[in-house]
Amino acid sequence: MTAGPFGLVATDLDGTLVRDDHTISGRTRAALDAVRAAGAHHVIVTGRAVSWSRPVFEHLGYQGLAVCSQGAQVYHAGEDRLLTSVTLDRGVARLAVEKLVANLGPVALAVSRAGLDGEVVVEPAYAYRLRLPVRTVADRAELWAEPILKAYVQLPGLDDDELAARAREICDGLVDITHAGPGIVELLPPGLAKSIGLSLVARRLGVRAAGTIAFGDMPNDLSLLRWAGHGVAMANAHPSLKAIADEVTASNDEDGVAVVLERLFPTG
Numbered sequence: 001m002t003a004g005p006f007g008l009v010a011t012d013l014d015g016t017l018v019r020d021d022h023t024i025s026g027r028t029r030a031a032l033d034a035v036r037a038a039g040a041h042h043v044i045v046t047g048r049a050v051s052w053s054r055p056v057f058e059h060l061g062y063q064g065l066a067v068c069s070q071g072a073q074v075y076h077a078g079e080d081r082l083l084t085s086v087t088l089d090r091g092v093a094r095l096a097v098e099k100l101v102a103n104l105g106p107v108a109l110a111v112s113r114a115g116l117d118g119e120v121v122v123e124p125a126y127a128y129r130l131r132l133p134v135r136t137v138a139d140r141a142e143l144w145a146e147p148i149l150k151a152y153v154q155l156p157g158l159d160d161d162e163l164a165a166r167a168r169e170i171c172d173g174l175v176d177i178t179h180a181g182p183g184i185v186e187l188l189p190p191g192l193a194k195s196i197g198l199s200l201v202a203r204r205l206g207v208r209a210a211g212t213i214a215f216g217d218m219p220n221d222l223s224l225l226r227w228a229g230h231g232v233a234m235a236n237a238h239p240s241l242k243a244i245a246d247e248v249t250a251s252n253d254e255d256g257v258a259v260v261l262e263r264l265f266p267t268g
Contacts, residue, residue, distance in 0.1 A: 007040050011215045012045060020252065034266075063077050064078065074197050085114060107154060108123055114148060214227070225246075236252055
């Protein structure tokens with residue numbers, strides 16, 4: 001029997017489970033241990049591809065199923081095995097970029113390549129702020145040399161929300177657009193979202209949406225919180241997420257995930 005009202009706890013990583021100093025606190029780790037001890041499942045649902053997620057999985061000793069790259073990859077961490085993988089058609093991605101350039105002017109690009117060890121490949125003008133490995137190439141053609149999960153775009157002079165909104169208008173029906181963090185606006189396969197990957201994992205685990213609690217902080221978590229029976233936004237979350245959340249907890253730096261889980265899965 002599972003203790004507590006939720007059989008599945010779904011957490012985003014950056015800005016949610018992971019603190020701004022790139023660590024996960026002992027308090028949060030203990031709260032996740034209590035979830036598993038109660039018989040519930042913890043599933044990481046992240047915009048990071050598998051190759052960028054492994055360091056966190058190793059830090060946590062995470063062995064379960066994970067949803068990576070905005071739902072494109074369902075990954076078994078314990079077996080280091082992809083269960084599903086959805087790629088972004090490179091011809092479609094190039095066409096979307098051409099439309100963005102024609103309407104907005106030159107954009108800086110990066111791509112996340114498919115596969116367990118897929119690199120993130122960036123142009124020199126693309127500014128990536130996370131402390132994660134990237135490979136810089138001078139020739140844009142190299143971005144399209146291998147299958148990709150998604151593409152990233154930046155445009156000086158437009159903030160992330162404005163760029164995402166304009167890109168949705170320009171690329172309507174061609175690709176989906178999401179805003180995943182500061183400086184991170186992504187082009188995705190149409191219809192892809194974190195909720196799609198999580199629904200596949202939940203079905204495999206025998207848990208319904210109503211029995212799921214989900215935590216997030218950015219617009220790419222909107223589908224995740226809407227799908228779950230109870231959606232929790234972090235105090236540091238984007239306003240769009242707070243607007244639809246069932247609850248707002250403390251920030252990622254204040255162990256906001258643990259604050260809620262300790263209430264739902266008490267240990268004493």
